[in-house]
Amino acid sequence: MRIHLKDNSNIAVIGGGPAGSFFAHFALLYAKQLGIKISVTIFEKRDFTKKGAKGCNMSAGVLSETLINKLSEQNIRLPSACIQQEIDGYFLQVHEYGIPLHYPYPPHKTKIVTVFRGSGPRFANYDISKSFDHFLLEHAQELGADVIPHTVTNIQIPKDPKNPVKLTYGDEVSKAEYAADLVVGAFGVNSDTLYELNKLGFDYVPPQTVQTCIMDIYPTRTVNNTLYGKNIYVFSLGSKFIKFAAFVPKGDFLTICLVGKKDMDKAQLHAFLNQPKIQEMLPKDWDDPKKRCVCFPSIPLNHAKHPYTNRLVIIGDAGISRTYKNGIDSAFTTAQLAAKTAFERGVSENDFAEGYFKPAKRLLGRDNVYGNIILMANDIISQQRNIVSNHIKYMSEHPDSWGTRQMNEVLWNTVTGNATYKNIFFKSINPRLLLSLLPVTLFSLIRKNG
Numbered sequence: 001m002r003i004h005l006k007d008n009s010n011i012a013v014i015g016g017g018p019a020g021s022f023f024a025h026f027a028l029l030y031a032k033q034l035g036i037k038i039s040v041t042i043f044e045k046r047d048f049t050k051k052g053a054k055g056c057n058m059s060a061g062v063l064s065e066t067l068i069n070k071l072s073e074q075n076i077r078l079p080s081a082c083i084q085q086e087i088d089g090y091f092l093q094v095h096e097y098g099i100p101l102h103y104p105y106p107p108h109k110t111k112i113v114t115v116f117r118g119s120g121p122r123f124a125n126y127d128i129s130k131s132f133d134h135f136l137l138e139h140a141q142e143l144g145a146d147v148i149p150h151t152v153t154n155i156q157i158p159k160d161p162k163n164p165v166k167l168t169y170g171d172e173v174s175k176a177e178y179a180a181d182l183v184v185g186a187f188g189v190n191s192d193t194l195y196e197l198n199k200l201g202f203d204y205v206p207p208q209t210v211q212t213c214i215m216d217i218y219p220t221r222t223v224n225n226t227l228y229g230k231n232i233y234v235f236s237l238g239s240k241f242i243k244f245a246a247f248v249p250k251g252d253f254l255t256i257c258l259v260g261k262k263d264m265d266k267a268q269l270h271a272f273l274n275q276p277k278i279q280e281m282l283p284k285d286w287d288d289p290k291k292r293c294v295c296f297p298s299i300p301l302n303h304a305k306h307p308y309t310n311r312l313v314i315i316g317d318a319g320i321s322r323t324y325k326n327g328i329d330s331a332f333t334t335a336q337l338a339a340k341t342a343f344e345r346g347v348s349e350n351d352f353a354e355g356y357f358k359p360a361k362r363l364l365g366r367d368n369v370y371g372n373i374i375l376m377a378n379d380i381i382s383q384q385r386n387i388v389s390n391h392i393k394y395m396s397e398h399p400d401s402w403g404t405r406q407m408n409e410v411l412w413n414t415v416t417g418n419a420t421y422k423n424i425f426f427k428s429i430n431p432r433l434l435l436s437l438l439p440v441t442l443f444s445l446i447r448k449n450g
Contacts, residue, residue, distance in 0.1 A: 003161055003310060003348045005181060007036045011342075012167055012180035013145075014152050014193055016044025017057050017117075019316030019331035020186035021136035024145040025074065026339035034343060040145040041178065043152050043169055048134035052122025057133050058190065058214060058297035059327065060248055060257045061115045062087070062232065064416055067329045068111055076139055078113070081130040084250035087112040088230040090415050095237060095277065095385050097392040104409035112232075112416070114250045121216040121253060121293035150174065152193060155183065157200055161310035161348065182347045184338065185307070185314035186331075189298050194318050202309035202349075206318060207300035211263035215256040218291040219283035224249045227283060234415050237277060238382045241268055243375065244324065246415075247281065254283070259324060261379070264296055299324065303365050308352035313338045320360045323368045324375065325417035334360055371421035374414065374428070387444040394440045403436035 005011075011027055013020045024040045031038045048055045063078070071078060089110075090101040103110040115132040141147060153175075154168035164179040187193040189209050197204050219227070233247040244259040258264055258272060272278060273286075285291065300317045307314035315338050321330035334356075341355030382388060395404045410428045413419035419427075427433075 001161060001310075001348055002346050002351075004346045005031075005036070005038065005342060007038075009036075009038045009181040010164070010179060011038060011040045011182045011184065012152075012165070012178055013040060013042045013184045013186055014167075015186035015188060015191065015316070016042045016046070016048075016137045016140075016147060017133055017186065017188060017316070017331070018136055018328045019188070019335050020044065020184070021133075021140040022332050022335035023184050023186060023315060023339055024140035025076070025143060026336050027342065028140075028143045028145065030339055030343035040140075041180075042137070042140065042145055042147045043150060043167075044137070044147060045149060045151045046118075047149070048117070048131040048137060049119050051119050051124055052293065053295070055118030055131060055134075056295070057117035057188075058295050059117045060214065060246065060255060061117055061132065061250065062248060063113050063115060063132075064326060064329065064418060065111045066418055067326070067332065068113070070329070070332055076136075078132075079130060079135065082115050082132050082135050083113045084116060084253070085114045086230065087114060087232055087249075089232075090412065091228070091231040091233045092392065092411060092415070093233055093235050093237075093277070093281070094388050094392050096389045097396060099392050099396050100231065101408055101412045101415065104405070104412050110416075110418075114232075114248055114255070116250065121218070123218065123291050123293060124253075155196065155200060155312075157202065157309065157312065165311050181311065182342060183312045185312065185318060186316050186335070187318060189300050189317050191318070197314070200309075202312070203306040204309075204314065205305035207302050207304050207320075209298035209300055210260065211265075211296050211298050212260065213256075213258040213264040213269050214295050214297065215258075215269065216250075216293040217254050217256070217283070217286050217288075218252060219254050219286070221252045223283045224252070224254060227281065228254075232415075233281065235278070236378070236382045236388065237275065238385055238388070239272065239275075242272055243379065245272065259299070266294075269294070299327070302368070303361070308349060308357060310349045311347050313342070313347075313352045313356060320357070320364050322364050322417065322421075323371045325371075329417070330364060333363060367421045369421075370425040374421055374425055384444075387441055390440050390444040391437065394437075401436075403433060406430065406433045407437075 117133050119131045150170040152169045156166040165183045167178040194206050228249050235245040243261050246257045248255040303320035307319040315334040316331045338356045345351040345355045413424050
């Protein structure tokens, strides 16, 4: 059965983060191109202008050059008020050595910026900047979207797909209903709505997740510049429980991001922070509870199964995203695919299967297979302390060698997400690269066993 959007169709978007705002952007754009009038209503209970948990969308807040370029192509101009800091590069720190990673394709200089997803940590005693998520939501409103600051509490999918989906939103005092010709789930894996969908009986299975940790502290800009410059610090210390760790400077503030091999908790956070190498890199008074904000959001480990049915589609990380990387970029991609499908094909289950989810799996799902291989290999290699340290030492001592340039490219694309996992994988197993590193590897093994 074909179900199409037409003049005066109503679209309900559950979630006003990047995925929801991007979908509203594309939906209103495609409707204008087709010459039809639609109503887009975004349901979002959070106020992204608020500090702390009330406004925060729990993210590292790093915008890649790839995403910034995509926004620019859509005439979404990131205002300077959103930018906490411009980033020049990354710094990879292992046990004994550290090395700066630089953009591998000169003379172009990359553009990476850090932002807050709400209006900053709860302890900030001044207006920090414009929230990135609030900026995107305002952009959607400027294009014509409406925003209702309430939670959707119930979704009723009709037996007859010709009929609209009924939503209930608000609390007991202000409860109301909304009839939607299309419902877009842009709520993310940390939303309670995710689990409500399991009751609807259309075979949706949410992604598996792991609980991460994000901590904001207040070193001041002077301290940040002294300790980190304009670099994001990435740590590979061979931890048994940490898969990824980064220090992200944001002007006066520092965001510490940890992804564990299992769910993170406060004990694992403090075990990481109390490592000698990390203690060397932390500013004084980092543990002052009055200047610290900690949360433990979940991120997806794989993609959902069947995130669509008639008149309903799920986008963003509750649908499909890139493993561990570029969540906002994935939100952009899935929002565009779903909106394009809705207006060019239709809003039936089959339309979303063919026009949205199959292409999304080709772009993101298949690439995640290579990503998982890379991450598994990194877990194994990072445990080999001598090998890792000697490779980094070699790169530091031979910065202009072919092998160092290739390794820099692999590492840069791995930490930034600027290349596909497939590209990174095949670059990393280049026979010439492996041969160039063989003497260093053999020396490390001999020294370890000697």
